[in-house]
Amino acid sequence: MGIKLKHLLVSTCVLLASSAAMAKAAPDQAARLGKDLTPVGAEKAGSKDGLIPAWEPGQKVGKLAGEYASNPAVEAEPIKFTITAANMAQYAANLSEGHKYLLKTFKDYKLNVYPSHRNVAWPDFIYKATAKNATDCELSGTDDPDKCALGFPYPIPQNGAEVIWNHRLKWRGNNVVRNNDQMIVDQNGHFQLAQLVEEVQFLYANEKNPVPLEKGKGLFLYYLSKIMSPPRTAGTMILVNESGGTGATGRAAWLYSPALKRIRRAPAVCCDNPYEGTDGQQFYDQVDMFNGVLERYSWKLVGKRDMIVPYDNYKIARAKYKDLVAPGHVNQDLPRYEYHRVWVVEATLRPGERHTYAKRVFYVDEDSWDIVMVDCYDAQGGLFNFQEGMLTPQFNVLTAFTVPEVIYHFDSGRYFLTALQAEGRPNNYAAEFPAGYFTDQAVQQRATK
Incomplete structure (x- = not known):
């Protein structure tokens, strides 16, 4: 068989396999939710070595607006031990390759490890919807969730793409207005600050009016960002109507330019194109750690692994920006690390596709x-x-997200901080948006008033 023909047949088989609907969880596996598994699919029990505790969900507390997340009891805990270049071999099995690189490269880099807590919790309506999704929800290819509603779509994942969709579709409140301050930090620890305001309406994971996802009908959130500073980019806006699927049924995006005073379709708001105003330090698909289409990659579910990860990061989330930076890396006195179980997913670029x-x-x-x-x-x-995303539970909404997030650029020695909020305003989950707010016409009208 010729090499070209063989390659064509292999590529065809991969394409057919990726386009088929992925199998739902078997009923006996779905029945484990709420028993030996948490209602969203994690293992309830702790690890045998005692480093990872059993799940003990927290309770809802706090206001929807005007408060930064805090947990005084957790924040008062002392450091258990510190990982440095001198002792990192002892913990190598529990470290990411990124952390190993930083430990080897910078003499002052360290990971302060604290007692572990597993108190992330979700509203009851998310638990109920997730249980139903376990036996109803499918994934066609890598980008088309089907027969999914409100909760985590794939609590018992069958492949790596389903794990990523759980991240993308998680409950984060019905609406939010948030400050997103960003810093580009050079090798000497000097930084440039940019400030954004983001408005988001979640359509899929929405308590009041959830929009179910079906193949070809996958609109699941509206997103609008406005750059407030620096002056050279101030006024630039990015509007996204985010959907499952690809091409015509996938993401629709627009870019408003204050210089032109008009909004235009922006197909480049995707993948490894740089986000506006980040000087190439963040790709569009790195926002929120990962977002956008999955189709360029093959997604392998490697399995579970006990790892040392950023967790319960109330301290760094509230830190002043000048205290965050150090030459080469974030000020490592601020992040908190704990032992937790994580899913490991490998994404490998498909033949013929392009990405950095x-x-x-x-x-x-x-x-x-x-x-x-x-x-x-x-x-x-x-x-x-x-x-690296500094995970922090948010008990006022019963969710969790990463704040801040860091992207280390090992080629240049620079790093990028995003999702900073401490010198802005706390997230406002009580926000409401009128009908038609997230359309290109509405954005154009508001921008040129």
Whole structure:
């Protein structure tokens, strides 16, 4: 058989396999939810060595607006031990490649490890919807969730793409207005600050009016960001109507330019194109650790792994920006690390596809389905970038997300901080948006008033 024909047949088989609907969880597996598994699919029990505790969900507390997340009891705990270059071999099995690189490269880099807590919790309506999704929800290819409603779509994942969709579709409140301050930090620790305001309406995971996902009908959130500073980019806006699917049924995006005073379709709001105003330090598909289409990669579910990950990061989330930075890396007196179980997912670039990252390894917390770390590799197999998300439970909404997030650029020595909020305003989950707010016409009208 000729090489070209053989390659064509292999490619055809891959394509057919990716387009088929993935199998739902078997009823006996789905029945484990709420028993030996938590209602969203994590293992309830702790680890045998005692390093990872059993799940003990927290309770809802706090206001929807005007408060930063805090947990005084957790924040008062002392450090258990510190990992440095001198002792990292002892913990190598529990470390990401990104953390190993940083420990080897910077003499002052360290990981302060604290007692572990598993208290991420979700509203009861999310638990009920997740149980139904376990036996109803399917995934066609990598980008088309089908027969899914409100809760985590794949609490018992069958493949790596389903794990990523759990991250993308998690409950985060009905609406939110948030400050997203960003810093580009050079090798000497000097930084440039940019400030954004983001408005988001969640359509799929919405308590009041959830929009179910069906193949070809996958609109699941509206997103609008406005750059407030620096002056050279101030006024720029990005509007996204985010959907499952690809091409015509996938993401629709627009970019408003204050210089032109008009909004235009922006198909480049995707993948490894740089986010506006980040000087190439963040790709569009690195926002929220990962978002956008999955179709360029093959997604392998490697399995579970006990790892040391950023967790319960109330301290760094509230830190002043000048205290965050150090030459080469974040001020490591601030992040908190704990032992947790994570799902490991390998994304490998498909033949014929293009992306700066030929391979990505995602580490996804089992309790929150949040991506907490990503090792990013170039086409030569070298570790190119490392993403780190400082996971923090939010008990006022019963959710969890990463704040702040860091992208280390090992080629240049610079790093990028995003999702900073401490010098802005706390998230406002009480926000309401009128009908038609997230359309290109509405954005154009508001921008040019």
